[in-house]
Amino acid sequence: MSEGAEGTAACVGSCRDVTAVYIAAAGGCGRRLSRHSLPTPHRTLANMKSCAFALLLVGLVAAAAAYTTKYDNIDLDEILHNDRLLNKYHECLLADTDTSCTADGKELKAAIPDALTNECAKCNEKQKAGAEKVIRFLIKEKPDLWTPLEKKYDPNGTYRQKYGEELKKVSS
Structure with a gap:
């Protein structure tokens, strides 16, 4: 084997192929590989599991960067103009527990504090427009x-002050 073939392994930065798994199993980037340093099947499996777990964590962190979109196509007008439905959502949002909430009500209830704190940074455009529509209504x-x-989610008036300009636009 040539000097270059046995030389220092290049770091591939991901677990996309078998080479990356072997490099990781052999001790990571920058370690000299030889035919004697190839991993055993047990070490390879353990490293593949670690790599899969790391990719899963990256996926979860990326997914947590946005709110779910599965309720984006709900007809807000139908809810807003149906007192029975609107009152059920209202009851859910004010309750201390989630027992009176539908699945989408629970999701909304869980998202409100974070959305208020972070200026709806995890909201997509449709969710922002929907929030504005509901607030205006x-x-x-x-x-x-x-x-x-407002008393429940902004007892100190912090968000009223923070979003004062937006509230003026919405209420006019």
């Missing part, structure tokens, strides 16, 4: 529902 048409929500 509640402020103008159902202030009796808006006020308790």
Whole structure:
């Protein structure tokens, strides 16, 4: 084998192919490989499992960077103009437990504090437009529902102050 073939292994930075697994199993990037340093099947399997776990964690972190889109196609007008549905969502958002919530209500309830804190950074454009539509409707048409929500999710007026300009636009 030539000097270059037995030379220092190049770091591939991922677990996409068998070469990367062998490099990782042999001790990582920058270690000299020889025919005697090839990994055993047990070490290879362990490293493949570690690599798969690392990729899973990366996927979970990437997925956590945005809210779910599975409820993006809900007809907000149908909910807003149906007192029974609107009151069920309102009840869910105000309750201390999730027992009165539908699956989408639970998702919304869990997302509200984070969305308020981070200026809806994890929201897509459709979710931002939907949030604005709901807030506008509640402020103008159902202030009796808006006020308790505001008291629960913004008891100190922090977000009212933070989003003051947006609220003025929405309420006008």
